[in-house]
Amino acid sequence: MRSLLATLLAFSLAGSALAGDLRGTGDLGVVVERANGKLLVVEHTGDTRLSEIEGLGDLSHASVxxxxxERYAYVFGRDGGLTKVDLLKGRxxxxxxxxxxxxxGAISQDGKWVAVSNYKPGGVRIFDATTLEMVADIPAxxxxxxxxxTVGLVDAPGNRFVFSLYDGDQIWLVDMKDPHKPAITRFEHIGRAPYDALITPDGRYYIAGLFGEDSMALLDLWHPENGxxxxxxxxxEHDEKLPVYKMPHLEGWAVAGSKAFVPAVGQHKVLVIDTADWTILDEIDVHGQPVFVMARPDGRQVWVNFAHPDNDTVQVIDAESQHIIKTLKPGKAVLHMEFTPRGEKLWLSVRDDNRVQVYDTATMTLLKELPAEKPSGIFFTDRAHRTGL
Structure with missing residues (x-):
């Protein structure tokens, strides 16, 4: 009996030790430290830092x-580097x-292909997500x-990628059914200088912002034959033309119910758009030129940050009333925001104060601060299951 008890205790202790080494990936994320080429691996259940990963090159405009x-992060550096990172092992x-x-860049619907959008040489290159071997080169x-x-690269349903040509005034749709011979559909003369783009959360509409004119270009991916x-x-056209200090990120469009809340280029406004017919319903005057306009996952709130010189401020809009309900002053150079998957918290990076802040979105109050060296992008792993992110 003593021998049996000893054996059971040994198995129990071994199991406990093993369990202590295990963790899931659903509450993990990364924070980009842009100045030193590092990633912080974080978790948002307890709002803590888990590890730091070095050697990722130029992260001045990095995305993930x-x-x-949800185990691996693919990091797209400004220097042309594509890096695959193991979040659980921190390497x-x-x-x-x-x-x-x-x-x-973007990852395909089935998770097999990673596409990178390039300025130099212009075009998109597509890689095997497991090995990072290149499978297709698409010069623009x-x-x-x-x-x-190339700009505005997103994944689309049907194992497709979509991107825009800044210099070419075009949108290209790439079908990956045969990854070694991707089928490309080109849409020309879409408008002047598409600078960024997004895909709606349902994956139907691809919308490119046009820097060269006061309009946007919309492609219905259910009916691409319509152009x-x-x-x-x-x-x-009725507003004073202001200097554009930073282009807004269209990926951060807030789609809340039947409305989209959109940053107006060069204006101190957020546009409210009816997504049924893509017409403007209203304009909301805000503190500065919006960069990210992001909806809480339940669609009730919209959080907005701003370009220099107003980038010490974040404003919260109630999506129902379309009124600003809170103005926050987190610190110098608020660059990025990210909601936890169900929206109870929001993380934001305060670059020039070298910290990340965590807010309770119900009370709009600060919960915690974490040290980070020149933080910029914040990305949580639930993006793995959302189109266009």
Whole structure:
């Protein structure tokens, strides 16, 4: 009997030790430390830092996507580096220098392919998500001998990617049914200088912002045969033209119910749009030029941060009344915001004060601060299961 009890106790202790080494990935995320090429691995149940990963190159405009099991992060650096990171082990799995200058990326619906959007050379390159071996190279040649910067790269349903050509005034739709021979559909003359784009949460509409004109370009991915049409024409024609200190990020559009809350380029306004017909319903005057306009997952609140020189401020809009209900002053250079998956908390980076702040979204009060060196992007692993993120 004593021998049996000893054996059972040994198994119990071994099981406890093993359990202590295990954790899930559903509450993990990363914070980009842009000045030193590092990632912080964090968790948002207890709001703590877990590890720090070095050697990711130039992260001055870095973005991140996740594998479908949420274990691996794919980091797109400004220097053209594509890095696969193991969040559970806190280390780099593989890193490839795939271009001279890149601006973001996406992961396919099935999680097999990672696409990178490049400025230099212009185009998109697609990699095997497991090995980071390149499977397709798509130069963005919009006229013989001329390559365009590519922007607004997103994943779309049906294992497709969509991106825009900044210099070429085009949108390209890439079908990955045969990954070694992707089928490309080109939409030309969409409007002047598309600078960024988004896909709606349901994956139906791809919308490119146009820096060269007061309108946006919309592609219905259910009916791409209908081509691209202009929406929001002349949305800023009655406003004073202001210097644009930072282009807004359209990926941060807030879609709340049947409304979209959209940053107006160069204006101190958030536009409210009816997503049924893509017309403007209202304009909300805000503190500065919006950069990110983000909806809490339940759609009730919209949080807004701003470009320099107003980037010490965040405002909260009630989506129902469309009134500003809170103005916060987190600190110098608020660069990025990220909601926890169900929206009870919001994390934001305060670059010039070297910290990350965590807010209770119900009370809009500060819960916690974490040290971080020049933090910028914050990305949580639930993005793995959301189209376009």
């Amino acid at each position: 996507v996740f594998s479908r099991d 780099i799995v593989k890193r490839v220098m795939q271009s001279g200058n890149s601006i973001g 040649e919009y006229t013989p001998g001329k390559l365009s910067k 691209v049409r202009k929406i929001l024409k002349g949305y800023a």
